[in-house]
Amino acid sequence: MSCDPELTAKLDELLAAIGEYDDPRRASAEWKQVFKLLGKTDTPSGRVTAVVGMRDVAGLTEILEQLRAPEAEAPASTGDAPSPETCKRALRAFRKRLALTVLDEESTLGRSPLTKGHSANSAAIVPPTEWPDAVWQELVRQGKLRYIGHGLYARPKA
16 A cells, blocks of 8 residues: 555655654644545545554554555455454444444333334444444344444344
């Protein structure tokens, strides 16, 4: 995953500026610029969000190394399909998030105490952003999830 040399040079300058801070989390202006510049690359948005959100200097360094790498090395490092273990962990996180969403819907205090209440029928949720879109697409291909559209996924119909 190589990119424009000017872009990597600017990212190097920002990394050096972030390194001058005692605490890298305080360099918010630099991190904002890093986020904008990484948005112009083909780096997965979930990874960019995670690195910038956590103010992860080591993660930013790793992304910069991958951006400098020649094109021949990029496909070898990023496999076509995610590993089964990654899919399993992502599906577990999806189910937990769906369960919490349903629980949140059902515990709304806006109902009358005299009524039975209703069960939440959350059709779909946005999956956790810790995993790239390729994982969710693989789970859809395996039939473990359904893609509803606009970034929403649901459990398959029984």
